[in-house]
Amino acid sequence: MPPPRVLIIGCGVAGPVVALLLQRKGYSPIVLEKVRELGDAGSSLMLMPNGLKVLSLLGLSSFATESTPHLACLRDISSDGTELGGSKLPAIWKERYGQPACGVKRTALNLALKDRCLAAGIPVLEGWNLQNIIESGNGVTAIAKDGRKEEGSFLIGCDGIRSMTRSLVLRTHGIDEEEATFTGLTQAAGTSAIPESWNSNPGMLNWYGPSAHFITFPVFPSTTTSWAITERSSIEEVETWQQMSPDQLAAYKKKLTEQFKGWCEPIPELIKSATRIIKYGLYDRPQLEPRQWVSEQGRCVLIGDAAHPTSPHLGQGANQALEDCYHLAKMLPNVERGEVQHPSLNVQKLKLVLLEFAEKRQPRTAVLVKGARAHGEKRVVDDEEACQVRDEVLRSGWEDVEGVEAKWEGLLKEPF
Ligand SMILES: Cc1cc2nc3c(=O)[nH]c(=O)nc-3n(C[C@H](O)[C@H](O)[C@H](O)COP(=O)(O)OP(=O)(O)OC[C@H]3O[C@@H](n4cnc5c(N)ncnc54)[C@H](O)[C@@H]3O)c2cc1C
Known part of the structure; x- marks a missing residue:
C-alpha cells in the first residue's frame, strides 16, 4: 500500500522542511506553492541556534554555517554613536547549543530547501495556488484556483502570513477572519558592502535614533x-518582497541619505553603498487559540506564519517556523515503524496529535509574537524625551547580565 500522502501548502521555510522531516518517517509529502517560479525575493533572515538545530537534522545547517560569519556579539548604539550596551554571548552559542547564529539571504535559503525536496524525490508544484479544501472521512482534497486537485491523508498549511489555509481552517470553526492588519510600521531592508572601518566581525548592531531603528548583521x-x-x-505598504528598480533604488537612497544625514557613520555609508533595497509593511493577525490551528474535522493544521505570524523584531519568524516543523514531525506517528494503519489514517487519532501539537506550540509562539510586537513599538519613538527614556531602558537592560543570559537561554535551548 502506498504511504499516507501529506499535502503541504507553501514552499517557503516551513513547507519544505516539514516535508523532508515527514518523508523520513515514511510519509509521502507533496509541496504545493502559489508562486510560479520561486526566485529572487525578500532580503535576509537571522537563523538562530534553535532554527539551525532543526536544519541540522536534515544536514542543511552547513548551508548557512559554512558560508556566513557566525554572529559574535550584540550591540545597541544610539544614533550619535554612544554605546548603550551589548553582549558577547553569541560567540559561545555554537559551543553551548551546537549551532551558532548566522544571517542568510532568504532567497538562497528558500531555493536550497526547495532543491533539497526535489533531490529527495518530493514533488514541488509551483504556480499551485490553494483556493479550497474539502475534508471527508477518507482524506482531504486541496483545490487550486485553476481547478487542479490533490488528495492526501492530511494537510499542513505553511502558506505564510496571508495564509489561505488559515482562512479555510478558521471557517470550519465558524470564523470569517479579516485580512491581516497593518501595524503602522514599515521596514526597508538592504544589502551593502561592509564598511572599511569594520575590520572584524561586528555582530548584530542596533542603532536607535529619532523616529527610526537601524539594524545590521553579516550575511x-x-x-x-x-x-x-x-x-x-x-x-x-503591502509586502511584495520585490527588489526596487534601478530608478526607484536611486530615488529611495536619495531620500534615506537626507533622512539619516544626522546619524553617525557607518549608517550614511551603508545607505550610500546599498545595492539592493526592498520596502514592506509589517502586518499582524489576531492570536489564535490552539484548537483553531486545527480544522474542526481534524485533517488540517497550521504551522509557521500561517499559525502565528510575527513582526521581525526578535528575529524569530523563521526560527519558530522551524521549531514547529520539528515538533509536528516528532509527534506524528512513524509510518516506517508500522505505527500508522492507513487508509487513510484514523482521523480521531490524527486530530488528537494535531491538537496536542498546537497545545504545545501556541503558548511559546504567542509570547514571542507579543514580545516582538512590543519590541517594535519601543524601538521606534519620536520625540527627544521618549528617545532618552528608550535609550535608558536599553542601557539598564544590558546591565542585567543574568537577565540577558536567561532570556537567550529560554529561546535557544529549544527545540532539543
Ligand atoms: C517571498 C518572501 C520573502 C521574504 N523575505 C523575508 C525577509 O527578507 N526577511 C524576513 O524577516 N522575512 C521574510 N519573509 C518572511 C519569512 O520567510 C517568514 O516569516 C518565516 O520564514 C516563516 O516561514 P513560513 O514558511 O511560515 O512562511 P513563508 O516563508 O512566508 O512561506 C509561505 C509560502 O507559502 C506560499 N503561499 C502563500 N499562499 C499560498 C497559497 N494560497 N497556495 C500555495 N502557496 C501559498 C508563499 O508563496 C510562500 O512561499 C519572506 C517571506 C516571503 C514569502
Whole structure:
C-alpha cells in the first residue's frame, strides 16, 4: 500500500522542511506553492541556534554555517554613536547549543530547501495556488484556483502570513477572519558592502535614533552586510518582497541619505553603498487559540506564519517556523515503524496529535509574537524625551547580565 500522502501548502521555510522531516518517517509529502517560479525575493533572515538545530537534522545547517560569519556579539548604539550596551554571548552559542547564529539571504535559503525536496524525490508544484479544501472521512482534497486537485491523508498549511489555509481552517470553526492588519510600521531592508572601518566581525548592531531603528548583521558573502530600517508610516505598504528598480533604488537612497544625514557613520555609508533595497509593511493577525490551528474535522493544521505570524523584531519568524516543523514531525506517528494503519489514517487519532501539537506550540509562539510586537513599538519613538527614556531602558537592560543570559537561554535551548 502506498504511504499516507501529506499535502503541504507553501514552499517557503516551513513547507519544505516539514516535508523532508515527514518523508523520513515514511510519509509521502507533496509541496504545493502559489508562486510560479520561486526566485529572487525578500532580503535576509537571522537563523538562530534553535532554527539551525532543526536544519541540522536534515544536514542543511552547513548551508548557512559554512558560508556566513557566525554572529559574535550584540550591540545597541544610539544614533550619535554612544554605546548603550551589548553582549558577547553569541560567540559561545555554537559551543553551548551546537549551532551558532548566522544571517542568510532568504532567497538562497528558500531555493536550497526547495532543491533539497526535489533531490529527495518530493514533488514541488509551483504556480499551485490553494483556493479550497474539502475534508471527508477518507482524506482531504486541496483545490487550486485553476481547478487542479490533490488528495492526501492530511494537510499542513505553511502558506505564510496571508495564509489561505488559515482562512479555510478558521471557517470550519465558524470564523470569517479579516485580512491581516497593518501595524503602522514599515521596514526597508538592504544589502551593502561592509564598511572599511569594520575590520572584524561586528555582530548584530542596533542603532536607535529619532523616529527610526537601524539594524545590521553579516550575511553571505562576508564582504556584505544586511540591514533594515524600521519606521512608522501612515501609508500601508503591502509586502511584495520585490527588489526596487534601478530608478526607484536611486530615488529611495536619495531620500534615506537626507533622512539619516544626522546619524553617525557607518549608517550614511551603508545607505550610500546599498545595492539592493526592498520596502514592506509589517502586518499582524489576531492570536489564535490552539484548537483553531486545527480544522474542526481534524485533517488540517497550521504551522509557521500561517499559525502565528510575527513582526521581525526578535528575529524569530523563521526560527519558530522551524521549531514547529520539528515538533509536528516528532509527534506524528512513524509510518516506517508500522505505527500508522492507513487508509487513510484514523482521523480521531490524527486530530488528537494535531491538537496536542498546537497545545504545545501556541503558548511559546504567542509570547514571542507579543514580545516582538512590543519590541517594535519601543524601538521606534519620536520625540527627544521618549528617545532618552528608550535609550535608558536599553542601557539598564544590558546591565542585567543574568537577565540577558536567561532570556537567550529560554529561546535557544529549544527545540532539543
Ligand atoms: C517571498 C518572501 C520573502 C521574504 N523575505 C523575508 C525577509 O527578507 N526577511 C524576513 O524577516 N522575512 C521574510 N519573509 C518572511 C519569512 O520567510 C517568514 O516569516 C518565516 O520564514 C516563516 O516561514 P513560513 O514558511 O511560515 O512562511 P513563508 O516563508 O512566508 O512561506 C509561505 C509560502 O507559502 C506560499 N503561499 C502563500 N499562499 C499560498 C497559497 N494560497 N497556495 C500555495 N502557496 C501559498 C508563499 O508563496 C510562500 O512561499 C519572506 C517571506 C516571503 C514569502
